Amino acid sequence: MIDPARYSGRVALVTGARRGVGRMVSEHFLNGGADLVGFARGESTIDHPHYHHYRVDLGNASEIAAVFDDLRKAVGRVDIVINNAAVLTSQYAMIMPAQAAQAMLNINLLGPFMVSREAAKLMRKRKWGRIINMGSMAVSLEPMGDSVYAACKAGLSTMAGVMAREFASFNVTCNTLAITAIDSDMLNQLPRNKVQAIIDRLPLPRFAVADDILNVIDFLASERSSYITAQTNYLGGVN
């Protein structure tokens, strides 16, 4: 149970807030007293007085810039960003449709780049911020079919490392949380035996549960974590 005042006075932005991990993280921030901005393609699935929903295609840089114009006027600030939205097409490289590969690059890597840099402009004004990217065990385990997906997730860690330096002077930290398999639409599109085989390779061979993820998010988003930046935290023991 989260302290209902833990995030009071903070504005958190979660991409992919409608479903899966993003929705779980969004509800956590709301339960902790934050104002929450959610980005997704579809209509809101969260009904809460402190929730602001924006429909945006995170694969489209000009849509992201436009949504930040609206956000600046309506909300005026962002303190914590969770770059969570992503898509997965798992397919052998030789038959991966080029369009699907391009979509992953746009949504999973360039989207977080645009969101992070627009949010950082707002964070700079208040000299405080936390940017947290949702990474994946796929970077370390390199499952067949995940060449582009895993490369995008590896890119998030590298991007956080560079941004950590660029944003350090205004007290903005940038980190990546590489999660393991957790029940969601994204996971359920994969054959169960393939997922189980990946899980079996983990030092802690089980699925993730909500608290595994929320625990690290709370740590990285904390006031006390101002000296933790450019790090990738892997759940389940992979590294």
Ligand SMILES: NC(=O)c1ccc[n+]([C@@H]2O[C@H](COP(=O)([O-])OP(=O)(O)OC[C@H]3O[C@@H](n4cnc5c(N)ncnc54)[C@H](OP(=O)(O)O)[C@@H]3O)[C@@H](O)[C@H]2O)c1
């Ligand atoms: N689930 C796992 O086992 C697992 C494992 C490792 C890493 N991850 C990572 O964890 C994060 C969350 O995954 P999940 O399993 O919760 O995924 P999910 O159930 O498929 O949900 C994805 C969310 O991202 C949003 N989204 C996708 N493309 C978008 C776009 N172009 N523009 C705006 N929003 C978009 C979706 O919005 P709509 O609802 O509007 O479509 C949805 O809310 C991802 O970064 C994923 O790579 C997940």
